[in-house]
Structure formats: structure tokens, C-alpha cells
Amino acid sequence: MVKSSKLMALQKMHTQKTCFAGFPTPLQKMPRLSKALNGPRLFVKRDDMTDLAFGGNKARKLEFLFADAQNKGADVVICVGAIQSNCVCMVAAAARRLGIKPVLVLVGEEPEVYDGNLLLDKMLSAEIHFIEGYGPHVDDYMNRLAEQYKKQGHHPYVIPAGASLPLTVPGYALAMEELVNQFHELGETIDYIVCACGTGGTQAGLIFGTKLLDTKAKILAASVFASKTDAANTVAGLVNRSAKLFGVGVSIVPEDVAVFDDYIKEGYGIINNEVTSALKLVAHTEGIFLDPIYTGKAMVMLIDLIKKGYFKADDNVVFFHTGGLPALFLYKTELQKQ
Ligand SMILES: Cc1ncc(COP(=O)(O)O)c(C=O)c1O
Structure with missing residues (x-):
């Protein structure tokens, strides 16, 4: 009974969105980065390759918002x-x-x-x-x-900053379903997911997805502006309100949300040497570009957690690349320096 209500919620989510295409996004291995860091088995989920304006996580949220906007004329x-x-x-x-x-x-x-x-x-x-x-x-x-x-x-339709709403949280629950299916095809399971946390919808959706799919993957997020307490409250609130909206008995508390505020450092949007080094390391080892504001800080967290021995050597760790690349070129002065 519980299980079928979860499956029904997932099915309902699939029917309540419009389609901007481009899914599933690629799942790639990052063996050279893993080797350089002497780390666990690293993967990257390329949500920088979603559709719309050079890609990024918002495409998945906007599928729900624009379906609603269109329904409302x-x-x-x-x-x-x-x-x-x-x-x-x-x-x-x-x-x-x-x-x-x-x-x-x-x-x-x-x-x-x-x-x-x-x-x-x-x-x-x-x-x-x-x-x-x-x-x-x-x-x-x-x-x-x-x-x-x-x-x-x-007929205007107003969208709040970051588009993180109970209605859009399923975007990343479905991304979780997509990722679980990709791992299933590889015959592997996910141990950890690492992502950035801004307005919280991405982490909330991923957590919601793990609950709906009964997977054990732990979602670790690097907050880019909010304190750990505020971010955890926001994320838990989004999961619970979205669960209510989609009629499924999922409920979490802020303590269930693994979000770190140690990597905000100088502040939102401010690049530092650690971010610059992380961006260059990923480009150098895997030929992949990250953005300085979100994914760069999440990568600094991943590198730090690896150094601190947070993961086991055979853990499968997925880095969610959530896009943000149009802003990369604004940081040319800082990126040229090191
Ligand atoms: C590139 C990028 N990554 C991550 C995030 C964080 O996502 P969320 O606001 O859902 O926490 C954002 C939000 O603006 C973003 O633009």
C-alpha cells in the first residue's frame, strides 16, 4: 500500500510536466579525477547538458512550472x-x-x-x-x-527566485529516478550524491526521489549562501510540502538533510583560490567545465570530504553538475591569475 502510493506519486509527477526534452542527461565516469584525488569511484551527472540556455538544473523544475502556467492560460x-x-x-x-x-x-x-x-x-x-x-x-x-x-x-504568471516550490521539487525526484535507472543498467548502486544548494529545490527533489524509490543514496549538498540550519529547514520544508501536494506519505525533519555551509567562505558568488583550483582540476583531468558560483563550491566540498576520508574507496559518488556555465566568463580575471 505504502509502496503503491509512492509509485503513484512518481507516475503523477510524470504526467504533470511539460517537456523541454534533452533527458536523460549523460552519466559519465570520472576516473582521472578519482585517481588525482585518490578518491572513491566518481561519476558526474551532466545536468549542465539539459535543454534551454546552455543547460542547468532549472530545466527540470521549469517543466512543472510551465505546465502549470500553460494550464492557467x-x-x-x-x-x-x-x-x-x-x-x-x-x-x-x-x-x-x-x-x-x-x-x-x-x-x-x-x-x-x-x-x-x-x-x-x-x-x-x-x-x-x-x-x-x-x-x-x-x-x-x-x-x-x-x-x-x-x-x-x-494572463501573467509569477515565478519566484530560484523556482524552488513544492510544485517543482518533483523535477529532481524524477532526476533521481533517471539516475537510479542509469546505475541499474551499469549493475551498480549509488552511495552518495554531491550537489550545490541555493534555494533548495534540487536537494529537496533528490531526497524526495530517494524516499519514493526507497534507495539508500545519501545526498550531500554545499550551501552557497544560507547557513546550514536555514538550508536544512528550507529543504525539509520543500520535501514535506511537495509530498503533501503529490499525496504521498513522505515526511522528513531538517536533521535528515545533509547540507554543509563550510564552503560559502567569502560569500555568495565570490570566487577564491580553492574554487579556482577545483575548476581547473576538473577541466584538466576530465575536460569538464564547472561554474564558479554553484558547482565550483560543491566540487570544493567533494574534494575536501575526500581528503577528510569521508568516503570508502569503493563508494560510488555522483557529482550532480547543475550547470551555470554562462557565468564562467565573468570570472576571467580571477581564473587567469593562478
Ligand atoms: C548552476 C546552479 N547550480 C545549483 C543551483 C542550486 O539549486 P537550488 O536553487 O535548487 O538549490 C542553482 C540555483 O540557482 C544553479 O543556478
């Missing part, structure tokens, strides 16, 4: 984020794919030169608004924009 989506937000850019690409108008509210000052994600936003001809600082005024601004569009006869 939306013809405009309004989304908020940092100027270099990967999420905002992927929302704009998804909107264009579906013939919906993207309206982006970007927090920060308009730069003289458009680069990275902002350049892509511009190329997608998104309507861009710049707004100073985070706070309640941002929500007010978004609501006012939505009202203006409604008055003009449009």
Missing part, C-alpha cells in the same frame, strides 16, 4: 533573480520556447556591458527591469507588473 511570465541568475535566463528561454512573453526583474544596477546570462536574456528579447536590493519592495514591484499586464488583458 499564461501568456506572460514574470520572474525575479540576480543580474546573472541562471534561473531567470532559463525561464526566459523556456517562455520563448512556448510562445510566452518573458518579463525579468533583475536585482542590481544595470551594467554598462551585458555579459553572461544577462547577454542571453537580452538575446531572448526579454523585457528587463532593474531594481535595487532585495526586500519586500521586490514582491511589490512584481505584483504591480502583474497587475499592469492584467489590466492590458494578459
Whole structure:
């Protein structure tokens, strides 16, 4: 009975999404990185190769949000984020794919030169608004924009920063299902997954997936801005609210969430020598590029945990590459230095 409700939840998730294609993303081995670190058996799940705007984790979340937006007849989506937000850019690409108008509210000052994600936003001809600082005024601004569009006869749909909502958590539960199937084909099982944690939806989805599939894989996340306590509360809250939404008896507590805040260091989006070295090591050993803001910090955590003897030599450890590559070139000065 319990099992069938879990399977039904997974089936329901499959029917509640639109499709941006590009799945399953490749699962690759990283033997040279593993050797260089004298580490466990390392794999990488290439979610930097999802569809939309150079790839990334948001594609899986947006499949659910855009299905909802389309069901509600939306013809405009309004989304908020940092100027270099990967999420905002992927929302704009998804909107264009579906013939919906993207309206982006970007927090920060308009730069003289458009680069990275902002350049892509511009190329997608998104309507861009710049707004100073985070706070309640941002929500007010978004609501006012939505009202203006409604008055003009449009149907706006508002997407919060990071798109981590109970409705979008299944994106990564289904990614977990995909990964479990890929490991099944290899005749292997997953011991650990390593990923970055921002607004929490990715880790929440992966944890939700392990619960629905009854797998033992442990999800370790590197927070990129929130304290360990805040991040664990957010992730547990997302899992529980999503379980309720999809009608399945899954429930976790913050203590079940393995999230580390030791790697935030100088702060969100600030690169340091460890991140630079990690990016170069992965490029040098495996020919794979990571981003400095999310996957770079998650890789610093993986390297540190290996050095601390966290894993056994025969553990299968999967690094979830969640994308973010358009921002790489913004860090050219720092990356050239070392
Ligand atoms: C490239 C990349 N990786 C990881 C994350 C973190 O994902 P989440 O917000 O679901 O925790 C983000 C979020 O913006 C991202 O852009």
C-alpha cells in the first residue's frame, strides 16, 4: 500500500510536466579525477547538458512550472533573480520556447556591458527591469507588473527566485529516478550524491526521489549562501510540502538533510583560490567545465570530504553538475591569475 502510493506519486509527477526534452542527461565516469584525488569511484551527472540556455538544473523544475502556467492560460511570465541568475535566463528561454512573453526583474544596477546570462536574456528579447536590493519592495514591484499586464488583458504568471516550490521539487525526484535507472543498467548502486544548494529545490527533489524509490543514496549538498540550519529547514520544508501536494506519505525533519555551509567562505558568488583550483582540476583531468558560483563550491566540498576520508574507496559518488556555465566568463580575471 505504502509502496503503491509512492509509485503513484512518481507516475503523477510524470504526467504533470511539460517537456523541454534533452533527458536523460549523460552519466559519465570520472576516473582521472578519482585517481588525482585518490578518491572513491566518481561519476558526474551532466545536468549542465539539459535543454534551454546552455543547460542547468532549472530545466527540470521549469517543466512543472510551465505546465502549470500553460494550464492557467499564461501568456506572460514574470520572474525575479540576480543580474546573472541562471534561473531567470532559463525561464526566459523556456517562455520563448512556448510562445510566452518573458518579463525579468533583475536585482542590481544595470551594467554598462551585458555579459553572461544577462547577454542571453537580452538575446531572448526579454523585457528587463532593474531594481535595487532585495526586500519586500521586490514582491511589490512584481505584483504591480502583474497587475499592469492584467489590466492590458494578459494572463501573467509569477515565478519566484530560484523556482524552488513544492510544485517543482518533483523535477529532481524524477532526476533521481533517471539516475537510479542509469546505475541499474551499469549493475551498480549509488552511495552518495554531491550537489550545490541555493534555494533548495534540487536537494529537496533528490531526497524526495530517494524516499519514493526507497534507495539508500545519501545526498550531500554545499550551501552557497544560507547557513546550514536555514538550508536544512528550507529543504525539509520543500520535501514535506511537495509530498503533501503529490499525496504521498513522505515526511522528513531538517536533521535528515545533509547540507554543509563550510564552503560559502567569502560569500555568495565570490570566487577564491580553492574554487579556482577545483575548476581547473576538473577541466584538466576530465575536460569538464564547472561554474564558479554553484558547482565550483560543491566540487570544493567533494574534494575536501575526500581528503577528510569521508568516503570508502569503493563508494560510488555522483557529482550532480547543475550547470551555470554562462557565468564562467565573468570570472576571467580571477581564473587567469593562478
Ligand atoms: C548552476 C546552479 N547550480 C545549483 C543551483 C542550486 O539549486 P537550488 O536553487 O535548487 O538549490 C542553482 C540555483 O540557482 C544553479 O543556478
